[in-house]
Amino acid sequence: MTTQEIANQLVDYCRNNQENKAYQELYSPKITSVEMVEPMKEVHGMEGIQKKGQWWEENFDVHGTEVSDPLVADNHFTVRFWMDTTHKPSGQRSQMNELAVYQVQDGKIIREQFFYDTGE
Template identity: 80%
Template sequence: MTTEQVANQLVAYCRNNEESKAYQELYSPEITSIEMVEPMKEVQGFEGLAKKGEWWKENFEVHANEVSEPLIADNHFTVRFWMDTTHKPSGQRTQMNELAVYEVKDGKIWREQFFYNTGE
């Protein structure tokens, strides 16, 4: 798949809450996923993504989200996510913009990095 095809398919999956399909079809087994803060600052591979997903579901309730069209540059693309969430342990509800940058290699996403306001 081209970078544009990967980007468009990822956006479609995210808009339909089908992230598990995205992981199965679009991600490389060598994926590196980088967040701005702990506890999941950097994870490797499908096992790392699964643990990160479990942590997210345990800690956040998503009330609404929006996914932008991708912006593509060579073998990179970016997507803006807007989310309205509640942090389950504290009960704090917030809205945030998140900028995700993806790198595609051999037709698969092999690196993703997320940027957002950490509240600090």
């Protein structure tokens, strides 16, 4: 698959709440995922991705999302995510924009990094 095809497929999976399918089909087993803050600042491999997903589900209720079309440049692409969530421990509801940048190598996503306002 080309970077454009991978980007389009990822967006389709995210818009249809099929992130696990994306991980299985589009991600390299050597994936690195980078956030801006702890506790999941940087995780490696599919096990790290699974732990990160579990942490997210335990801590957030998602009320709504929007996923932009991808913007591709060579072996990188970016997608904007908008989310309406409630932080379960505090009960605080908020909306956020997040910019995700993905790197593709050998037909798989090898790295993802997320950028958003941390409130700091």
